[in-house]
Amino acid sequence: xxxxxxxxxxxxxxxxxxxxxxxxxxxxxxxxxxxxxxxxxxxxxxxxxxxxxxxxxxxxxxxxxxxxxxxxxxxxxxxxxxxxxxxxxxxxxxxxxxxxxxxxxxxxxxxxxxxxxxxxxxxxxxxxxxxxxxxxxxxxxxxxxxxxxxxxxxxxxxxxxxxxxxxxxxxxxxxxxxx
Amino acid sequence: xxxxxxxxxxxxxxxxxxxxxxxxxxxxxxxxxxxxxxxxxxxxxxxxxxxxxxxxxxxxxxxxxxxxxxxxxxxxxxxxxxxxxxxxxxxxxxxxxxxxxxxxxxxxxxxxxxxxxxxxxxxxxxxxxxxxxxxxxxxxxxxxxxxxxxxxxxxxxxxxxxxxxxxxxxxxxxxxxxxxxxxxxxxxxxxxxxxxxxxxxxxxxxxxxxxxxxxxxxxxxxxxxxxxxxxxxxxxxxxxxxxxxxxxxxxxxxxxxxxxxxxxxxxxxxxxxxxxxxxxxxxxxxxxxxxxxxxxxxxxxxxxxxxxxxxxxxxxxxxxxxxxxxxxxxxxxxxxxxxxxxxxxxxxxxxxxxxxxxxxxxxxxxxxxxxxxxxxxxxxxxxxxxxxxxxxxxxxxxxxxxxxxxxxxxxxxxxxxxxxxxxxxxxx
Numbered sequence: 001x002x003x004x005x006x007x008x009x010x011x012x013x014x015x016x017x018x019x020x021x022x023x024x025x026x027x028x029x030x031x032x033x034x035x036x037x038x039x040x041x042x043x044x045x046x047x048x049x050x051x052x053x054x055x056x057x058x059x060x061x062x063x064x065x066x067x068x069x070x071x072x073x074x075x076x077x078x079x080x081x082x083x084x085x086x087x088x089x090x091x092x093x094x095x096x097x098x099x100x101x102x103x104x105x106x107x108x109x110x111x112x113x114x115x116x117x118x119x120x121x122x123x124x125x126x127x128x129x130x131x132x133x134x135x136x137x138x139x140x141x142x143x144x145x146x147x148x149x150x151x152x153x154x155x156x157x158x159x160x161x162x163x164x165x166x167x168x169x170x171x172x173x174x175x176x177x178x179x
Numbered sequence: 180x181x182x183x184x185x186x187x188x189x190x191x192x193x194x195x196x197x198x199x200x201x202x203x204x205x206x207x208x209x210x211x212x213x214x215x216x217x218x219x220x221x222x223x224x225x226x227x228x229x230x231x232x233x234x235x236x237x238x239x240x241x242x243x244x245x246x247x248x249x250x251x252x253x254x255x256x257x258x259x260x261x262x263x264x265x266x267x268x269x270x271x272x273x274x275x276x277x278x279x280x281x282x283x284x285x286x287x288x289x290x291x292x293x294x295x296x297x298x299x300x301x302x303x304x305x306x307x308x309x310x311x312x313x314x315x316x317x318x319x320x321x322x323x324x325x326x327x328x329x330x331x332x333x334x335x336x337x338x339x340x341x342x343x344x345x346x347x348x349x350x351x352x353x354x355x356x357x358x359x360x361x362x363x364x365x366x367x368x369x370x371x372x373x374x375x376x377x378x379x380x381x382x383x384x385x386x387x388x389x390x391x392x393x394x395x396x397x398x399x400x401x402x403x404x405x406x407x408x409x410x411x412x413x414x415x416x417x418x419x420x421x422x423x424x425x426x427x428x429x430x431x432x433x434x435x436x437x438x439x440x441x442x443x444x445x446x447x448x449x450x451x452x453x454x455x456x457x458x459x460x461x462x463x464x465x466x467x468x469x470x471x472x473x474x475x476x477x478x479x480x481x482x483x484x485x486x487x488x489x490x491x492x493x494x495x496x497x498x499x500x501x502x503x504x505x506x507x508x509x510x511x512x513x514x515x516x517x518x519x520x521x522x523x524x525x526x527x528x529x530x531x532x533x534x535x536x537x538x539x540x541x542x543x544x545x546x547x548x549x550x551x552x553x554x555x556x557x558x559x560x561x562x563x564x565x566x567x568x569x570x571x572x573x574x575x576x577x578x579x580x581x582x583x584x585x586x587x588x589x590x591x592x593x594x595x596x597x598x599x600x601x602x603x604x605x606x607x
Contacts, residue, residue, distance in 0.1 A: 120555070152399055
């Protein structure tokens with residue numbers, strides 16, 4: 001497993017996760033991505049800046065049993081047009097799923113990749129797989145077992161919103177965590 | 180029906196058949212700004228039948244883009260045989276060709292007698308009696324349209340072919356996907372497969388008897404091959420990852436496809452009999468949407484190896500891929516014209532995603548459709564038209580454009596979104 005190239009990303013991801021957590025962003029009704037875990041993430045985050053490789057195994061250690069026993073509420077992340085780059089605002093969401101999966105080794109998830117309707121169908125199928133693959137790599141790097149993750153690429157076939165406008169397109173460019 | 184078709188006035192056919200060949204010079208060229216004026220006179224006795232055969236012929240010829248049929252209310256007289264035609268009257272209406280005939284019930288079926296007249300030459304070009312069984316009147320209309328189209332243009336008519344397409348109704352988790360096959364004019368639709376998971380990418384076998392397609396009915400994509408007569412079907416591939424974009428080889432023995440089982444989507448060719456796979460591409464980019472050249476020696480496919488999607492051609496003998504498209508930053512889903520000399524594709528241009536044609540020799544790319552958001556171009560087996568998916572309001576509908584971009588039409592659609600059209604080969 002090649003962790004090195006991801007170390008920098010990871011450090012950044014975790015710092016951003018902290019920021020986002022403190023700002024109480026991203027569906028934290030049950031406090032999962034909220035301040036309770038945020039402080040712990042902060043600890044891991046500062047570790048990560050020194051040792052990205054280590055942070056993966058530390059992340060989520062000792063996190064509240066209660067919180068991590070439940071599937072995170074936010075199960076969809078969104079992408080920019082023609083992009084499979086995970087935007088920083090969604091890293092807290094991914095972090096919550098990492099904690100859940102690592103604390104529940106029986107849990108398995110299907111990462112469902114989607115695109116908006118523009119462009120050709122089979123090419124979009126491939127783009128949606130790239131998005132789901134990007135999320136899968138992120139989870140793997142953070143210590144989620146590959147055996148817990150499955151990917152299904154749907155392309156533009158299952159839109160979440162209808163309409164030929166940017167609002168609908170933005171809602172359709174997504175990866176869904178289906179447990 | 181075909182077996183029942185009998186020639187009428189065989190001697191006249193022989194004579195006028197050869198004249199028709201000589202008439203090929205008629206100015207129906209792709210450069211022409213005007214479709215050829217023709218009149219399809221309502222067939223005598225046709226009012227009593229369940230289908231208006233002369234209307235079917237009129238509509239077919241109009242849609243082809245090659246003809247501009249005269250409206251019925253502009254006709255001063257309604258001859259039903261060639262002998263009744265007063266050529267001067269039709270010349271005055273600037274009609275170049277005239278179709279006259281009768282359609283009557285005969286036993287359990289129908290008897291249609293038609294003649295194609297050349298107005299300026301004042302002669303008969305075609306004369307035939309067609310008998311059709313119960314429920315075959317539309318088929319008879321398409322057959323006659325094919326004969327007329329070929330007699331005048333020297334291009335084989337494609338009115339008797341069919342189209343496969345997918346409809347989707349509903350939103351979110353409640354979408355119903357249905358694969359259909361219908362006549363080329365959208366009539367006589369039959370349901371082939373229905374699922375609450377996606378169905379896409381139908382591809383006809385060269386004999387027109389089977390469809391390959393992608394179905395997610397198990398929750399994952401798999402490629403299936405279905406016999407249209409028996410309904411019997413087999414799962415051809417269900418590898419991990421994408422199983423997509425099936426494309427039948429011209430000899431009917433192989434299926435090209437895109438599989439991501441080894442990481443990212445690559446082009447493979449499966450021998451349908453042995454189930455052996457040959458991997459054609461090998462790189463870290465997306466390779467998908469294969470389509471065979473008519474001679475079976477090469478395939479065109481979409482790849483983003485240069486950054487954005489562009490079309491490449493894989494030569495089976497050399498194993499080399501060559502980039503074909505350089506106009507713009509999005510060119511995908513290429514389909515060969517039947518003569519192998521040009522490609523139809525989706526090009527992102529000024530107005531979004533449009534159907535375009537690129538000549539292979541010159542590399543010149545011409546945009547054919549006038550609105551954006553087009554997908555899935557599929558070429559008629561005679562190369563004259565391209566059918567594609569487009570948007571009308573908020574709904575997906577099928578559109579078609581002539582290969583020269585001069586005429587276009589839309590297909591009537593029921594409720595829901597219609598997409599993924601695939602034009603059948605000639606059905607003999």
